[in-house]
Amino acid sequence: MNGPCIHPCKHWLTLRGECCECRSYIKRITLPTGLRDTSFPECRHWVAQQGVCRRCGEEVDERDGMIPFDYIAERTQLSQEYVTAMKRQKSRIGYGLRKLHLVLNLRSTLLDSCHISRLADRDKHLVEQVGVRDDVRRFSKRYACSDVLVKLRPFFDQFLREADGMFVMHVYTNLCRSDSRSMVRMLDPQGIFFGRRVIVHEDGLDHEHKTLGLVLAQQSGVVIVDWERRAWEPKDRRNLIQIKPYRYFKYNPRGTLRILFSFLKNKLFKVDSSPPPEQNMYDDDQSDQDTALMDLLKSLKDIHRRFFNGPSYDVRVLLNP
Incomplete structure (x- = not known):
């Protein structure tokens, strides 16, 4: 568990230049609006920030099945497919640590x-x-x-x-x-x-x-x-x-x-x-x-x-x- 990671982090989620997954510093790269990286012709748009896919750079409709996860990073949306995969992965990591x-x-x-x-x-x-x-x-x-x-x-x-x-x-x-x-x-x-x-x-x-x-x-x-x-x-x-x-x-x-x-x-x-409901203020x-x-x-x-x-x-x- 403490050895080097077999699969390098993709740095899909960043906040103020820091990767939310591996905590390493990432130089910010700004993709022009509408620019799509042709190396990802079948991109599923798993992760988006500020309406832009973090993988291919294409604009993503935030209402198109994307789930907001602002507590991870501001204006972050994840697809249901990615959420399901991450739930499974995070649980497996926890079980390996007996958590x-x-x-x-x-x-x-x-x-x-x-x-x-x-x-x-x-x-x-x-x-x-x-x-x-x-x-x-x-x-x-x-x-x-x-x-x-x-x-x-x-x-x-x-x-x-x-x-x-x-x-x-x-x-x-x-x-x-x-x-x-x-x-x-x-x-x-x-x-x-x-x-x-x-x-x-x-x-x-x-x-x-x-x-x-x-x-x-x-x-x-x-x-x-x-x-x-x-x-x-x-x-x-x-x-x-x-x-x-x-x-x-x-x-x-x-x-x-x-x-x-x-x-x-x-x-x-x-x-x-307000105070928590059902509270007796004289209790x-x-x-x-x-x-x-x-x-x-x-x-x-x-x-x-x-x-x-x-x-x-x-x-x-x-x-x-």
Whole structure:
């Protein structure tokens, strides 16, 4: 696995001069619009960026069966044929390393967040703990009335370290791209655990549900961790492990104008800027003693062991006996 690659990388996906696959620097080459390389007379247009096939240079209709994968690189589209092939290849590489794929929800799973202006009185002291406590962070949100305070779930660091040895990890969240990137950097500042595998709301074709169609791995080897089952397409729910939602902050019931603004923003721009649904703002059952991630880690270790040592090579069978 660590030896030289038999088939050199084709550098089909690049971002800011860096190959998204092998991470090597690629000198940018600009192809004139409409120019087709005659050495590829039967090009299937598997990969396109900015409407141009990365292989032959011909213009590609982005609506012609191409699936957007902006989380890999900006304005990148892959054909269904290529997606299927990549899912198979990525899974085989993972199996060779004894790794499955793990898709993690972000908010209310790995962390909780709240606008500082909406903090309840009992939580306002946490603003002064930013920079003192490792599990309390803060970031500025565009077009927001105040900064956002983030509380990372207890044992998140140990969970990510140990899960990384068993899984290729992805984040899939209903947050917007800028917010999700800010929060993922808090969990993984060096990009060791997630890399560019951060899928957000606007990446999905069906904005009503999350889908494993955007995860480059075969469904039989993918485990989903989310607190909300109905957020996923029905066909993907057999891959799901539900986790107790992490709701650390107690939202201030006042501030009606701010709440109304968030509601309108959510409806108009399809961006999740409201508290997680079904949250009781007066609920007081959360504390720093939350052990859900450690309990989850035990379950994931068991699934990993049974997958690679048992007769079944489908996590859906293990999750739904």
